[in-house]
Amino acid sequence: MELSVSDLAVSLGNRQVLRGVAAAFRPGRVTAILGPNGSGKSTLVRTLAGLLDADAGHVRIDGRHIARIEPRERARLIGYLPQDATVHWNVRVRDLVALGRLPHRSPFAGESEADAMAIGAALAATDTFPLAARATDALSGGERARVLLARVLAGEPRWLLADEPLASLDPVHQLALLDQLRALAASGMGVVIVLHDLIQAARAADDVLLLKAGEVVAFGPAAEALTHQPLREAFGVEVMIVPDEQGRLLPVPIGRTKA
Numbered sequence: 001m002e003l004s005v006s007d008l009a010v011s012l013g014n015r016q017v018l019r020g021v022a023a024a025f026r027p028g029r030v031t032a033i034l035g036p037n038g039s040g041k042s043t044l045v046r047t048l049a050g051l052l053d054a055d056a057g058h059v060r061i062d063g064r065h066i067a068r069i070e071p072r073e074r075a076r077l078i079g080y081l082p083q084d085a086t087v088h089w090n091v092r093v094r095d096l097v098a099l100g101r102l103p104h105r106s107p108f109a110g111e112s113e114a115d116a117m118a119i120g121a122a123l124a125a126t127d128t129f130p131l132a133a134r135a136t137d138a139l140s141g142g143e144r145a146r147v148l149l150a151r152v153l154a155g156e157p158r159w160l161l162a163d164e165p166l167a168s169l170d171p172v173h174q175l176a177l178l179d180q181l182r183a184l185a186a187s188g189m190g191v192v193i194v195l196h197d198l199i200q201a202a203r204a205a206d207d208v209l210l211l212k213a214g215e216v217v218a219f220g221p222a223a224e225a226l227t228h229q230p231l232r233e234a235f236g237v238e239v240m241i242v243p244d245e246q247g248r249l250l251p252v253p254i255g256r257t258k259a
């Protein structure tokens, strides 16, 4: 079940934010989207989630135009975690996570055993079981971020699209989340995440899409995209490539590219 975009152009207000974007994201893999501030990462993810209309080009999931999939089915296929997600009601954590099951439940039906299992698995995956009975407005920013991810995971989507999911997490929870995303991908889910940290991307991503000013600079295996020339082109930074203990090549930024 491939998620793909072809010749995508998207405008916000009267600005063209994405142009000529083509990429095929593959299930069972973690794809990181990276690029400078304002390069269009969030816009691309929101378009992939079917939340923004394209001026040109299409988003397809398994060959079907995303705009033509009815919202309930789309919500079962794609789980979207926005940047700076907020909680509008002060509900208990478990009740908030349970909302992630709505695309699977018939109206007015109670919680099924499958719902309870999925909610439990999502709480466990995000290390939020101990928070289950707490009120959401009494959580720290990082705790809230994990609970919101749990809500998305409870929906057991085929694709997880997460916009900077590490932003408010401490280092332990960042590493735990990246491990979790890798485990989800290993179970067959397609995972697309916006990241800022090159090293985390090299550790966690199978594939990398580099954006600059709304256009794709590189898209391919992380070991090829996170190298000197594409990073110079996308970010204007020089990197030192350092192998980690597992032989993965980590790009460590060491300075700005001289003009």
Ligand SMILES: Nc1ncnc2c1ncn2[C@@H]1O[C@H](COP(=O)(O)OP(=O)(O)OP(=O)(O)O)[C@@H](O)[C@H]1O
Pocket: 012, 013, 014, 015, 017, 035, 036, 037, 038, 039, 040, 041, 042, 043, 044
């Ligand atoms: N509603 C809007 N109207 C007009 N322009 C917008 C609107 N929202 C965002 N933009 C512009 O679109 C461009 C892309 O924004 P987007 O949020 O996709 O970038 P990003 O790569 O996710 O950035 P960041 O790393 O800062 O989160 C930016 O130049 C931004 O200023």
